[in-house]
Amino acid sequence: MGYTCIDGEMVIVPEEADVVRKIFELYLQGLSFGQIKMYLESMNIKTVTRNEHWDSSTIQKMLKNEKYKGDSRLQKTYVEDVMTGKKVKNTGQVSSYYVKDSHPAIISEGIFDKVQKEMTRRSRVVYKEDGTVEKTGKRYTSKYLFGNILECWYCGAAYRRRAERGKVVWRCGTRMESGRDTCGDSPTLNEEWIKEILARNICEDRIYDEEIVRNKVDRISVFNKHIDKIRI
Structure with a gap:
């Protein structure tokens, strides 16, 4: 939503x-994905496929889509079988590339980054059944450094440590708590x-020197099987 292709170039619709900007605005105003969905439907705003009903997960993906700030990630998918032309998601099988300013932006980089930070903040607030709120994932509260700086690109949750078959691995907290279906694309x-x-x-x-990493790195975003962005 928000773009069309004319002569091979991405052009803003x-x-x-305007709908895309409204979605980002509503999220920064404090609305959840579900509340944004309800707002769009109440205003009779249709999806890009002219559907009257929105999906909360679609809204979440839009808010995380770097294309809206004018950047592109190339090779998110690749052709697995040249005979059939079947495309599959790239989870590290081939290289992916990040290109800045590849097309006109709909959302400023500042607004986009604010939304990503807000997603991370909300992912560390747990609403319990009794109505109480518990905050998690504060910086450097874990005895393991990676538990404080690794975050899932898909849902914004902090990564958690796990020992499996004699090896130490890190996995998205959302996936560990609620199962693979909740954040199935996040890698271990x-x-x-x-x-x-x-x-x-x-x-x-x-x-590798943990003290250097502790002093230099603020956050690491994990995308597919890659460390996507290191914020220092």
């Missing part, structure tokens, strides 16, 4: 772009692999 990461990535990109002499 003004009426649809081997702790040693994470350390190797950070050693190459953050640490001196490419040797």
Whole structure:
């Protein structure tokens, strides 16, 4: 929603772009995905496929879609079988690429980043059945550093540590609490692999040093089987 393709170029559709901006605005005003869905339907605003009913998960995906700030992630899917042309989701089988300013933006980078931070904040607030609220995932409250800085690109939840078959892995907290169906695209990461990535990109002499990572890294967003963005 918000774009059309003309002569191979992405062009903004003004009426649809207004809907996209409204969705971002409503989320920053405090509305949930479900409340935004109800608002859009009450205003008789149709989806890009002209459906009268919105899906909360679609709204969530829109709010996380980097295309709205003018950027593109290439090769989110790839052709698995050249004979059939079947496309599948790229979960690390082939390289993916991030391109900034690839097309006109509908949402400013500032607004987009505010929404991502708000998603992370909300993911660390748990509403219990008795109506009480519990905050989780505060910075450096866990004895494990990665539990404070790894976050799921898909749902914004913090990653959690788990020992499996003699190895230490990290997995999306939403997926661990509510099952694979709630955040099925989030990958499980081997702790040693994470350390190797950070050693190459953050640490001196490419040797992993937790103190250096603790002092330099604010947040790591995990997309597919890649560390998508390291905020320092």
